[in-house]
Amino acid sequence: MNKLLKKLKKKLAKVNKELQKMPDGRLKRRGMFYYHIIGEKEIGITKNPRLIRKLCRKKHLLSLKKQLENNIPVISRHLGKLDETTEKEMVSALSNTYQGLPISYFLYSSAIDDWLAEPFEKNPFQLKKGEGYATETGIVFRSKSEYIIATILDSYNIPYRYEAAITLGNKTEYPDFIIMNPFTETLIIWEHFGAIHLPEYVEKMNDKMNRYMKNGYIPFKNLICTFEPDINEISRLHVLIENIILKP
Secondary structure (H helix, E strand, C coil): CHHHHHHHHHHHHHHHHHHHCCCCCEEEEECCEEEEEECCEEEECCCCHHHHHHHHHHHHHHHHHHHHHHHHHHHHHCCCCCCCCCHHHHHHCCCHHHCCCCCHHHHCCCHHHHHHHCCCCECCCCCCCCCCEECCCCCEECCHHHHHHHHHHHHCCCCEEECECEEECCEEECCCEEEECCCCCCEEEEEEECCCCCHHHHHHHHHHHHHHHHCCCCECCCEEEEEHHHHHCHHHHHHHHHHHHCCC
């Protein structure tokens, strides 16, 4: 019980800290249109999904705060009944204003937007016009396999950077994907190795893997490695995402 109490207090502190960074006001919907309500002011924000997401996240955090502030005293006194509503159930119980919006708006850390908005160094080797595979987000990928991985990540609304620079010792690498765990805000590297039938490619792959591990990136913890057979069995990709990237 003491362990649970400590965990809930830590979570409440984290919730309060995140709430301090949230915008004032609340979200309101009329038909297909969304509005930001601050006091008596009403501002249309239908074309501002980033602000809608923050207001959704704020609404969920307030629900979570209420639950935690109920449970902590109950556990402390060893009395009463705990509110054991899950976070997904909390979202489902919200008013019509919030229904139909992606659940990731509520449950994923609000630090995602700031991370995605930060500029980052990209792979200097750029594709020529007309080459590659483009997703709906506008990012052009070098291979069809990378395109497939990105499409699945997008379906989960998982934040990532494509071929962003990372320093490993005294060398700069450009992993296929640098991904942020949307719950813990930790970074995960995803490398897809598509030409392991080539000896020179395998040699470079092994060298890269050694440098990753020497710098704290461990397979199945914060490093995902896939190969062409994985692309042919899409269910494998879903398992990796749900058990590594989406691990709270």
